[in-house]
Amino acid sequence: MQRTMMDFWVGLFVMAGIGALLILGLKVGNLTDFQTDKSYVLVGNFENIGGLKVRAPVKSAGVVVGRVTDIQFDVQTYDAVVTMKVDTRYRFPKDTFASILTSGLLGEQYIGLLPGGDEEMLADGEKIMKTNSAIVLEEMIGRFLFDKASEKKNLDPEI
Amino acid sequence: MLLVLLKSVPGFLRFRLITREIYYAGVMSLIIILVSGLFVGMVLGLQGYETLQKFGSESAVGTLVALSLVRELGPVIAALLFASRAGSAMTAEIGLMKATEQLAAMGMMAVDPIARIVAPRFWGGVFSMPLLAAMFSVMGVFGGYLVTVIFIGVDEGSFWSQMQSSVDFRYDIVNGVIKSCFFGVVVTAIAVFEGFDAPPTAEGVSGATTRTVVTSALAILGLDFVLTAFMFRGVS
Numbered sequence: 001m002q003r004t005m006m007d008f009w010v011g012l013f014v015m016a017g018i019g020a021l022l023i024l025g026l027k028v029g030n031l032t033d034f035q036t037d038k039s040y041v042l043v044g045n046f047e048n049i050g051g052l053k054v055r056a057p058v059k060s061a062g063v064v065v066g067r068v069t070d071i072q073f074d075v076q077t078y079d080a081v082v083t084m085k086v087d088t089r090y091r092f093p094k095d096t097f098a099s100i101l102t103s104g105l106l107g108e109q110y111i112g113l114l115p116g117g118d119e120e121m122l123a124d125g126e127k128i129m130k131t132n133s134a135i136v137l138e139e140m141i142g143r144f145l146f147d148k149a150s151e152k153k154n155l156d157p158e159i
Numbered sequence: 160m161l162l163v164l165l166k167s168v169p170g171f172l173r174f175r176l177i178t179r180e181i182y183y184a185g186v187m188s189l190i191i192i193l194v195s196g197l198f199v200g201m202v203l204g205l206q207g208y209e210t211l212q213k214f215g216s217e218s219a220v221g222t223l224v225a226l227s228l229v230r231e232l233g234p235v236i237a238a239l240l241f242a243s244r245a246g247s248a249m250t251a252e253i254g255l256m257k258a259t260e261q262l263a264a265m266g267m268m269a270v271d272p273i274a275r276i277v278a279p280r281f282w283g284g285v286f287s288m289p290l291l292a293a294m295f296s297v298m299g300v301f302g303g304y305l306v307t308v309i310f311i312g313v314d315e316g317s318f319w320s321q322m323q324s325s326v327d328f329r330y331d332i333v334n335g336v337i338k339s340c341f342f343g344v345v346v347t348a349i350a351v352f353e354g355f356d357a358p359p360t361a362e363g364v365s366g367a368t369t370r371t372v373v374t375s376a377l378a379i380l381g382l383d384f385v386l387t388a389f390m391f392r393g394v395s
Binding site for chain 1: 316
């Protein structure tokens, strides 16, 4: 084995190793953005987003039409502001209903878009007015127990 | 033994010798590391999908593959492969040098065999190990991606997003790299010591090679438990 060839391979090996470390790091840093096709931005305010994460899918009728790009907390309204990128091929009416849904019982959460009947379409950067929060299991159980308790009180008022 | 090695750190000045050892220990182990990483990732993807699918959370398969590879399997399996591929070769080489009295001849020429033979191999192995482990993990994640996203059809976005949101750079990746550094030191130290300590006969060399593989495998697995206990205790 020639000296220069060996040096070349060692250099390549070290580069590949550092490259591998870089890939591992970038996958966490979330710098990769492989959604390069044309898209427009929609914003929605949600009271509670549950376990929604950045890069979660945006679906309409079960078809993935976009991705969540950013989640922020608004200190003015105390809402979660979810920014999503939607493919330009899909336009939605102004009165589209956005809700946070869960796939399966314990699955990932995504945004479901239910189109309304408005003539006008949502433009780039526009806000979706009608939103529905994620279902939080604890709240639901709490409400259920509360309802049960008040039901009982109504049934026998004498006691 | 380690003290002797530390004394011969001036062997660092012989950079050429170290690159030569990185070539033999690291570059030549690339194929086995990359191919087995790919297959380990693919198996993890398949098995993880089978189990997670029962709970309807098959998109968490990305998290499963990435976390288990970066934290445990990457460093451990890469180190095991490295011990059997490069460590045994190191032991056999040094043992044979001793058996054919090349080491004694070096001593006669006032060349310190530890600085000339042992130290470059040690540092070459220590340097190659984390790089190999990182490549193993990357190939594994790619294999998992290949099986779950391309073949089975798990949603690509949630595969990556769940992985990204659950893999932490400091806790998972840096700890994995630290682990593989430890393994690199342990494996090459055992290999070099066994070679240097081998009885200068054919049986002695073969016995030393066997001992290298067995001892390093045990040391890797034991040390992995200790390191994991220290690193991830109380973390998620």
